[in-house]
Amino acid sequence: MTSRAGRRSSTVVVATAAALVLLxxxxVGIGVVTAGAAPWGRVADSGWVSLLGTTLALLALVLLxxxxxxxxxxxxxxxxxFPGRRALQWMLVLPMAVPAYILxxxxxxxxxxxxxxxxxxxxVLGDDAPFPPVRTLPVAAAVLVLTLYPYVYLLARVAxxxxxATPYGAARTLGLRxxxxxxRVVLxxxxxxxxxxxxxxxxxxLSDFATVQYFGVDTLSVGIYKVWRGQFDRPAATVLALLVxxxxxxxxxxxxxxxRGARFSPTVHDTTPMPAVRLSGGRGWAATAACSGVLLLSVGIPVVTLVSWSTTTPLLGTGGSFxxxxxxxxxxxxxxxTQVAVVVVAVSLLLVHAARVDGRRRIALGVQATVSGYAVPAPVLAIGALLVLAAVAWVLDALGLPGGAGLVTGSVAALVVVYAARFLALGYTTTEARLAGVSPSLTSAALSLGASPRRVLSGVHLPLARSGLAVAGVLVAVDALKELPIVLLLRPFGFDTLxxxxxxxxxxxxxxxxGLPALAIVAVAMIPVVLLFRGDDDVELVDDAVDVLPALEDPDHDVGLVGVAR
Amino acid sequence: MRLRSPLLTLGLVALPLLVSGCGIVGGSDGPAIQVFSARSYGAEQAYARFTEETGIEVEFLNGSDAELRERLQAEGEDSEADVYLTVDVANLSLAAEQDLLQPVESSELEATVPASLRDPEGRWYGLSERARVIIYNTDEVDPSELSTYAALGDPQWQDRICFRTSTSAYTQSLVASFIANDGPEAAAEVVEGWLANDPQILANDTEIVRTVAAGGCDVGITNHYYVARELAQDPDLPLGIAFPNQETTGTHVNISGAGVTRSADDVPAATRFLEWLATDGQSLFVDGNFEYPVNRSVEPVDVLREQGDFRRDELNVGELGRYNADAVQILTDAGYR
Amino acid sequence: MTAAVRLAGVSKSFGKVPAVADVSLEVAPGELVALVGPSGCGKSTLLLLLAGLLEPDAGTIEVGGRLVAGPRTWVPPEERRVGVVFQDAALFPHLRVADNVAFGVPRGRERAARVAELLELVDLPDLGRRYPHELSGGQQQRVALARALAPSPSVVLFDEAFGNLDSGLRTSIREATVAALHETGAAGVFVTHDQVEALAVGDRVAVMRRGRFEHVAEPATAFHEPASRFSATLLGEADFVPGTGDGAAVDTELGRLAATPASTGAVEVMLRPHEVTFTPGGSAVVDRREFRGASYVYTLRLPSGALVRSIQPHTVDVPVGALVTAAVEAGHPVRAFPPR
Incomplete structure (x- = not known):
């Protein structure tokens, strides 16, 4: 039914996107292999066992x-x-806008x-009053928890x-408190x-390398940093990165x-409202205080601190910070x-479209490979991209073509491409989640009516996926604003970001x-988050927005390299 | 937003890429140099004055030492950078070893920069000097109690010290100086001695200074200018500076320095930049950050002058770069975080 | 005798939208009441209020003589002894059938026996080890019933419980359910939008509209003497034919009809298709006919222009356009309403 040209173009789109991520x-892998056995010996000296132990301990605490x-x-x-629930339930997403390294x-x-x-x-307590140690793993974990919990919060709320609602109600009527x-049922x-x-x-x-350093927690990423920057040993650092x-x-x-039990989950969306219990008096206010407390620690106090920093005149430097x-x-x-968001949204749409009009297995595999990008720790992706860009530049040079130098020297274009590789998963899953509710027979219907794949894209898939695309754009833009390791390594001359x-x-x-640039990041990132999530529980957009990650739950969409390997 | 066709979509995607792909470097008529700089703040006035006086435009890509060196290496001949400016000698000497820098012959630089603070082959030059000093809380410690870095391993300092993390180039460079002067075993012994006293290991020098001032530690090791910054802000802080190893090897110093890259397009302009920073621009360059001038005919800022002169470690700082990796290994093996 | 359920003046609003307004109802022990109404009429909300999954804004609710909701009183669902069978069964997908049924039964030696007994009751004795997704829709619904009955509730609520089953299956499940309920002696409240189901299941039928009861009565009464035009059309096909009452009977184009209530002046009487017959020749015209397998439904246009439907066996084969004379064979007084 699909034309040969249509199939060829979907293959090209998917192959290009997958190459972006996999190359x-x-x-990085080739770099490690060609370096021979030497780096492995040096990795052994890096105390990687203890680094791994610390990393696992941190992971466990943060996850928990x-x-x-x-x-x-x-x-x-x-x-x-409870009092203030309507406002608090969307505000609890706000810590998403505060990057972990700033918190x-x-x-x-x-x-x-x-x-x-x-x-x-x-x-208050006298000069000798002991204070619990601050630069410890649990405190670092707490800080990470404060900025990362919204991912769980959003998905849990949707679930x-x-x-x-109905299973919970059923359990209640069957005698459970x-x-x-x-x-027994909801979890x-x-x-x-x-x-x-x-x-x-x-x-x-795993990607964090700033927060852990502030709190003196030697994780693998700190080890990578030390081996790479202190011992000038990129191969050994790369081996550690592969461990990550x-x-x-x-x-x-x-x-x-x-x-694995996902297939048991009810597929129909449950329309029964959750039987919310009113918490009276003190218990209600305790709930309010708990939610506000989390917000205070993760957003309130940090913002106030940043404001106070940015209004303090610095001793050094000529101009102010502004x-x-x-x-x-x-x-x-x-x-x-913005550019990254536009690119990711466009490529996501093309990927979703390709997967819909072209049901071949290799297309599905290609899409999964692309989506695996987000499992690759950002520093690994950045180093790898640097190597790829250098290789491309070398080839261009060898062929006598211009432009090679600009590629490696860093161009915003290269930066956008690497960012896109990193965030495609987010964009794709969000868009796909929007279209998941649209029956595939709609695509078949359009094709059977004689529409070309291109018309199906512009006339059917694009309009239907629009709200998903908006959400994808916002989430990607927020993440791109916060991103650090890639821009640190790949930005062009004179190109600073906040x-x-x-x-x-x-x-x-x-x-x-x-203080000021940090405040600016938080403020700018907060705008789309607020626009997206504000509203009360009857606003459907909230659910739309959060249908985001949901494609991850669909067993038919294998996210990540595991899916590729299968 | 309703896009008519996928082609239009692609057009919208491609547009920003095209726009941003071009015109990254603004054009200017006169000579211009590009600097990979790890030293981004505190010297803005100096750079502006340099352009004023010489007509040479300067443009910066700020980053950390190692990252910029990696990039210089990846870019090779294609690099736009003319000058590589760092805040620590290790990456500078490594860059020279990797043939990323070219020898510069300048009688002016050779005359102003002491031999121990530049590459014998002229591939890099120190432009400012920072001393790794012992700071102490004047309410708790008498300066006569302080002698050498190693002496902080003495049991009397149990639970009284603040050190900097092992990820810091400053810590690594200090240990590298121990290796260069006394060999790896002696260096390891010093580090183990320190750790036996259960020091607090903090993430930045400023926090060490403020912690000592607030009484959280009695002594600490920091770069001298972090103390100077705090004292300039509040001269009444109970902070004292002691220059260690005066009777032995001299206080460990490191440099902020620069070299001209292999790929430099305008070597004379780049050389001029280095020369100017070491001479006419020296005060402006070092004072903004309370550093010691490498140019001995230039006086340091008042806060530093009040501390008096001290004996420096005469070891060529290039040696520090050579032992940096070993220093990291010693720190790792000793369990120094 | 204590009512199984008693609602008095119960109201519930969502924001400014009243979902249930001043509703009162009593359900006797063992009695089955069908709540019927169009979607959005508040019948499911009423069910959630009864189950304790929603809190009423006003009014009181008693279950088995015990006040469970009222001013200052709130008994949570787990303490009400009210079973619920949800639409789509709502079985716990992560638990086996036997564990689903056992869910509400306290741990103890009796538990396994109770589960077996209930699976027997709903005629699924061998499926205990299956997971819900391995069952057909009808089987799931029966497991849901067994699960709801397991803790021996005094009343079981059914929320559109058979709505998603195809019609043949629906009838058999419904009969099995009613039988099982009678066997356990529990009262039942069925929410449905299907009038056939409501009339077939209920000992009484409660017609609900915009949060209020329009009519609560035994099925035959509700069907033949509906309290309102709304009830009339909700419970079955109905046409309204104008006539004039003289206190004793009503004169219509279909003849003089005994009517209730006794009316004088202009009225409209409700006629259901099975009550209308016709004979060839006359002044009414066959406007349309619809084939329903065993029967035809004829739509007749009376001289006044009023339309009335008549259901006839398929042997009565009259072409569209034929002239006929319509008559009424109700066997009871027809319901008269004031004219619109």
């Missing part, structure tokens, strides 16, 4: 914390009514010995609201969603194992995020100057 990983907090808050705001910076500074918390502590019903049903959220949290934790990738793959496998450099960085950040500025100023202990 950098491949390059983020899942408990995310699911707990989702349950609280879904199954109970880590703020809290490591606030909690340090000379910081305000310990200073007041000593003022609770769309699948759990609310918490018993939550444990098992929401397990696939929780696992998908936890997976995102885990991958973010391996962990990511194990986590993907774990997630798939956890959602100078031409800041404006340029802000403009670059917004521009880059994230880069924050990182450099913070590295130089110039907190006052880092």
């Amino acid at each position: 950098p990983v491949l390059a 914390g983020a899942t408990a907090l995310g699911a707990g808050l989702a349950w609280l705001t879904t199954a109970y009514r 880590g910076l703020v809290w490591s500074s606030l909690l340090s010995f000379p910081g305000p918390v310990q200073t007041s502590w000593r003022a 609770f609201r769309s699948q759990a 609310p918490l018993q019903a939550a444990r 098992p049903l929401a397990r696939p969603s929780l696992a998908a959220g936890a997976l995102l949290v885990a991958l973010e934790t 990738l391996l962990l990511a793959l194990l986590l993907l496998g774990g997630e798939r194992w956890l959602r 100078d031409a450099g800041f404006l340029a960085a802000a403009a670059n950040s917004v521009l880059l995020a 994230a880069v500025r924050v990182w450099q100023l913070a590295a130089d202990s110039r907190y006052e100057m880092a």
Whole structure:
């Protein structure tokens, strides 16, 4: 039914997108292999066992914390009514806009010995009053939990609201108290969603290399940093990076194992409202306080701190922090995020379209490979991309074609392409989730009416996926705003973003100057988050928005390399 | 938004790419140099003055030492960079070893920069000097108690010290100096001695300074200018600076330095940039960050002058780069975080 | 005797939209009441209120003589002894059939026996080890019934419980359900939008519209003497023919008819198709006819222009356009309504 040209174009689209993601990983792998056995010996000296142990401990704590907090808050705001619930239930998504490295910076500074918390502590309790140690793994984990729990929260809410209401009600009428019903029925049903959220949290934790340094937690990413930058040993660093990738793959496998029961889940969307219980008096206010407390720690206090930093005149440097450099960085950040969002949305649509009009297995495999991009830790992707770009430049040079130099020297175009590779998964799953509810027979119907694949794209798939595309665009833009490792490594000459500025100023202990760009990131990232998620529980957009990750739950959509390997 | 056709979609995608692909570097008429700089803040005035005085435009790509060197290497001959400017010698000497920098003959530089602070082959030059000093809380410690870096391993300092993390180039470079001066075993012994005293290991020098000032630690090791910054802001802080190893090897110093890249298009302009920073621009370049001038005819800022002169480690700082990797290994093996 | 369920003045609004308004109802022990109404009439909300899955804004609810909701009183669902059979069965997908049925039964030695007994009752004795997704829709519905009955509730609520089954299956499941309910002695409240189901299942039928009861009565009464035109059309096909009452009977184009209530002046009487017959020749015209397998439904246009339907066996074969005379064979007084 599909024309040969149509099939060829869908193959090209999918193959190109998959290459974007797989080539950098491949390059890293080749780099390791060609370096021979030497790096492995040096990796052995890096104390990788202890690094791995620390990484696993951090992962465990963050996963536990983020899942408990995310699911707990989702349950609280879904199954109970208490003062301020309507506002709090969407505001609880806001920490998503605060990058972990900024939250880590703020809290490591606030909690340090000379910081305000310990200073007041000593003022009240005396100079010798012991304060629990701050630069520890649990504190680092807590900071990560505070910015990462929204992934679990969002997915858990969707699961609770769309699948759990009736089973929960059934369990209640069968004699179970609310918490018993939550444990015996709601949690098992929401397990696939929780696992998908936890997976995102885990991958973010693995990628983090800033927060852990603020709190002196030696994870694998710190080890990579030390081996690469201190011992100038990129091959050994790459081996460590592959270890991180391996962990990511194990986590993907774990997630798939956890959602093995997904096929039992009810497929119909449950329209019964969740029987929310009104929490009276003190218990209601306690719930309000719990939600506000989380927001205060993750957004309120950090924003206030950043405001105070940015209004303190810095001792050093000529201009204030609000100078031409800041404006340029802000403009670059917004521009880059917008471009990445546009590219990702467009490619996602083309991928979804290709997978729909062309049912061949290789297309499905290609799409899965593309979506695996988000399992690749950002630094690995960045190093790999650098190697690929260098190779491309070398080939261009060898052929006597111009443009090679610009590629490696870094161009915004290259940056956008690598970002796109990193965030395609997010865009694709969101778009696909929107179209998942549209019967494939619609595509067949359009094709049978004689429409060309191109007309099906513009006349059927695009209009139907529009709301999904908007959500995808917003989420990708927010993530692109926060992104650090890739832009640090690949940006072109004179190209600073807000994230880069924050990182450099913070590295130089110039907190006052880092305050403004950090604040700008949070503010800019918050705009789309607010636009997307604000509204009360009757607003369908909230559910639309959060149908986001949901494609991850669909066993037919194997996300990640595991799917590819199958 | 309703897009008429996929071609239009592709057009919309391609547009920003095309726009951003071109015109990254703004054109200018006069001579211009591009600098890969790990030293992005505190010297803005110096750079502006340089352009004013010489008519040479300067453009920066800011980043960290290692990252910029990696990039220089990846870009090879195609790199736009003319100058590589770092805040630590290790990456600079490694860049020279990797043949990313070219020798520069300049009698002006040779005359102003002490031999221990530049590459014997002229591939890089120190432009400012930072000393790794012991700081102490004047309410708790008498400076006579302080002598050498190694002496902080003495049991009297149990639970009283603040150190910097092992990821920091400053920590690595200090340990590299121990290796260069006394060999790896001695260096390892010093590090183990420190750790036996259960020091707090903090993520940045400023936090160390503020912690010592607030009484959280009695002593610490930091770069001198972090103390100077704090003292300039509040001279009444109970902070003292002690220059260690005065009776032995001299206080460990590192440099902020620069070299001209292999790929430089305009070697004379790049050389001029280095020369100017070491001479006419020296004060502006170092003062903004409270560093010591490499040009001994230039006086340091008042806060530093008040601390008096001190004996420096005369070891060529290039040696530090050579031992940096070993230093990291010693720190890792000792379990220094 | 204590009512199994008693609702008095129960109201519930969502925002400004009243879903249930001032509803009162009593269900006797063992009695089956069918709640019927169009979608959005509030019948499912009423069910959730009864089950304790929603809190009423006003009014009181008693289950088995015990006040479970009212001012200052709130008994949570798990303590109400109210069973619910949901639309789509809502079985716990992660539990086996036997575990689903056992879910509401306290742990103990009796549990396994109770589960076996209930699976026997719903005629699925061998499926305990299956997972819900391995069962057909009808089987799932029967498991749901067994699960709801397992804790021996005093009343079982059915929320469109058979709505998703195809019609043949629906009848047999319905009969099995009613039989099982009678066997256990539990009262039942069926929510449905299907009038055939409502009339067949209910000992009484409650017609609901916009959050209120229009009519609560035994099925025959509700069908033949509906309280409103709305009830009339909801419970079956109905036509309204104008006439004039003189206190004793009503004169219509189909003849003089005994009517209730006794009316004078202009009225409209409700006629159901099975009550209307016709003979060849006359002043009414066959406007349309619809084949229903065993029967034809003829639509007749009366001289006044009013339309009335007549259901006839398939042996009565009259072409469209034929002239006929319509008559009424109701066997009871027809329901008269004031004219619109």
